[in-house]
Amino acid sequence: MxxxxxxxxxxxxxxxxxxxxxxxxxxxxxxxxxxxxxxxxxxxxxxxxxxxxxxxxxxxxxxxxxxxxxxxxxxxxxxxxxxxxxxxxxxxxxxxxxxxxxxxxxxxxxxxxxxxxxxxxxxxxxxxxxAVSPVIVHSGLVMNVDTHECLLNEKSLMLTKTEFSILRILLEKKGSVVSAEELFHEIWQDEYYSKSNNTITVHIRHLREKMSDTVDHPKYIKTIWGVGYKIEA
Amino acid sequence: MxxxxxxxxxxxxxxxxxxxxxxxxxxxxxxxxxxxxxxxxxxxxxxxxxxxxxxxxxxxxxxxxxxxxxxxxxxxxxxxxxxxxxxxxxxxxxxxxxxxxxxxxxxxxxxxxxxxxxxxxxxxxxxxxxAVSPVIVHSGLVMNVDTHECLLNEKSLMLTKTEFSILRILLEKKGSVVSAEELFHEIWQDEYYSKSNNTITVHIRHLREKMSDTVDHPKYIKTIWGVGYKIEA
DNA sequence: ATTGCAGATTAGGAAAATCTTAAGATTTCG
DNA sequence: CGAAATCTTAAGATTTTCCTAATCTGCAAT
The missing domain is CATH 3.40.50.2300 (Response regulator)
Structure with a gap:
């Protein structure tokens, strides 16, 4: 339990x-x-x-x-x-x-x-x-929350703290759509969120870029227009 | 109940x-x-x-x-x-x-x-x-509100946010007729509604089109003249 | 059959959401 | 303190979705 x-x-x-x-x-x-x-x-x-x-x-x-x-x-x-x-x-x-x-x-x-x-x-x-297992595995992707390491198809992904958090949250809820606002609140609990704040978008972009270096189809993180982002289960 | x-x-x-x-x-x-x-x-x-x-x-x-x-x-x-x-x-x-x-x-x-x-x-x-379950099933149709996925006879339906909402509402009230105005208000709570606004009609059309790709009789969404739309229970 | 009205069909432009970039701010670390 | 890394902001580009409006179709009552 x-x-x-x-x-x-x-x-x-x-x-x-x-x-x-x-x-x-x-x-x-x-x-x-x-x-x-x-x-x-x-x-x-x-x-x-x-x-x-x-x-x-x-x-x-x-x-x-x-x-x-x-x-x-x-x-x-x-x-x-x-x-x-x-x-x-x-x-x-x-x-x-x-x-x-x-x-x-x-x-x-x-x-x-x-x-x-x-x-x-x-x-x-x-x-x-x-505990929530410190290592998350999902289709070619291995995340170790403890060591803050992330491998995509055997290759190391150098992620920043925020990028790592976003990817972790998406993986923890893999399958479900997570809105930018939800991501924001999970990461910066108290901060104020407004739609004009596109910082999540930018980090998602960086994530996708880093992932695309080692993967052909960088569709790992899917955009559901008007709803949010998700990683297929 | x-x-x-x-x-x-x-x-x-x-x-x-x-x-x-x-x-x-x-x-x-x-x-x-x-x-x-x-x-x-x-x-x-x-x-x-x-x-x-x-x-x-x-x-x-x-x-x-x-x-x-x-x-x-x-x-x-x-x-x-x-x-x-x-x-x-x-x-x-x-x-x-x-x-x-x-x-x-x-x-x-x-x-x-x-x-x-x-x-x-x-x-x-x-x-x-x-409870309203996050996954709605009805004669060949499976909707998952969390993952924002929709399958019709095993085939994936790519629905936009609004299309998804309309289909969800019709399924939640399956059997009963839902007027265009009701649909409108469920989706855009505050917005003003007037009869000249035929946007629901258009979305219904798109829905039916996408469904007809995988189903012979696209009569899933029935039109009740002068009243609204419904999906048979 | 005719007519009137509700809904269906289109398509194009408007609006909204996201993406992309880059510059400046901030933080981290030696 | 200074350099490097990281984060945030903002503006413009792009993509997707939505709405409008004009026209068409067909139900249903007479």
Whole structure:
């Protein structure tokens, strides 16, 4: 099954919302409305990630974060209603790996969780038993997310970070059409997207160019007009 | 039958309007003009989605939203007359999945309801007994909304975005007649429609032409004079 | 059979979406 | 800091799709 994620927030609605969205991605969620209740779970369960609210009634979320860090080094994401820069930084220096300010869009939260998990499991392959396989293979194409290598028909493709991300997303959803906007949001979660932003188009172009160097039919990435891009399953 | 949808709004006209449009899409509607009346329904009925006004006389809609979230995970859409960004965001963090500001166009509302239902049922297949499936099959025809593919008797149909939409709508309502105006509004929710606009006719023509390439009797799409088009069930 | 109207058929131009390029901005790294 | 790599922006070219409008066809009521 999916990774084990701890969620601690005294605002029930938010904790529940987070839980629902994480479960819908097949993660196993351990949800608590208070820090004290969560402590036992932290000690007894081998977690893969924690999402902690900073403002908790019984214990400061940052303290909880510290407590986790005493014995564990899986990713910790802080939730905070405050938009104060100082808090963010404090959270990060205390051992958190990312922070999300409320209010947040649920899908953005999920994207960040996945990003942290990927990074974590990359350096902890022993924890990666149920991770999204770091190596993706598809008709002549081999991608290794860990090593950031990509081979097309035995030949190495030198891809930039963004190009790599686009190709990875298309392969992960291979068969389905992915719109430019979806790609954009998967890569730059918070950034604002407008139709006049054609940066995805340009990166797609670069990708196709690099792929066409080693492949006759560079139709790997298909354009579905008015809908998006896809790689045939 | 269709999904069960809760509608709560003290403005009778709006609640009634929402009800009519949802019923016309074969949803089962549970309508209430106050939050207190709705509470019992929430406890006793296995709902699939809720539409709540924020401004209610007897209880804040957001509170109602919270109450639902305590025990249920189905999508919640908030209605609000206020166009204030803060309110919208509050609604979302409190557990709502989408919001619609009044005044709204009914068909847009229906579209959002469908979008939320699709997402919800996708992750809750046990609830998907009557979900709109991403793949539609009908006498030799296979449509996959995700991959944007369409096969007619094993042969691929290359459809444009609009053609695809028209065929999808006709198939989703297969058996019943759909007028050109209905098709138009399903596809271009906001745009103005006038009889002199024969664009649907033209797209239907293109569809029929593409289908006739692989089928002897291109009577898949029947014309009901003076009423609309339909695909036999 | 005639007539009126709804839909069908075309084709060409308009509009929209994507592609291509290249220059300038930014980031990275030594 | 400076060079190289990468990213973003923007403008114009290209491709695909859509819409309009004029004409044609055929249903259906009289």
């Amino acid at each position: 999916g990774s084990k994620i701890l969620v601690v927030d005294d605002e029930h609605e938010i904790a529940d919302l987070v839980e629902v969205y994480l479960q819908s991605e097949n993660f196993t969620v351990y949800k608590f409305y208070g820090a004290l209740e969560a402590l036992q779970c932290i000690e007894t369960t081998e977690l893969d990630l924690a999402i902690l609210d900073i403002m908790l009634p019984d214990m400061n979320g940052l303290t909880l974060c510290q407590k986790i860090r005493e014995h564990h080094h899986y990713p910790i994401i802080m939730l905070t209603a405050k938009d104060e820069e100082t808090d963010k930084i404090t959270g990060l220096t205390l051992g958190a790996d990312d922070y999300i300010t409320k209010p947040f869009r649920p899908l953005e939260m999920v994207a960040r969780v996945k990003a942290q998990l990927r990074r974590y499991k990359m350096y902890n392959p022993n924890r990666a038993e149920d | 269709g999904s069960k949808i809760l509608v709560v709004d003290d403005e009778h006209e709006i609640a009634d309007l929402v009800e009519v449009y949802l019923q016309s899409e074969n949803f089962t509607v549970y309508k209430f003009y106050g939050a207190l009346e709705a509470l019992q329904c929430i406890e006793t009925t296995e709902l699939d989605l809720a539409i709540l006004d924020i401004m209610l006389p007897d209880m804040n809609g957001l509170t109602l939203c919270q109450k639902i979230r305590e025990h249920h995970h189905y999508p919640i859409i908030m209605l609000t007359a206020k166009d204030e960004e803060t309110d919208k965001i509050t609604g979302l963090t409190l557990g709502a999945d989408d919001y619609i500001t009044k005044p709204f166009r009914p068909l847009e509302m229906v579209a959002r309801v469908k979008a939320q239902l699709r997402r919800y049922k996708m992750y809750n297949p046990n609830r998907a007994e009557d």
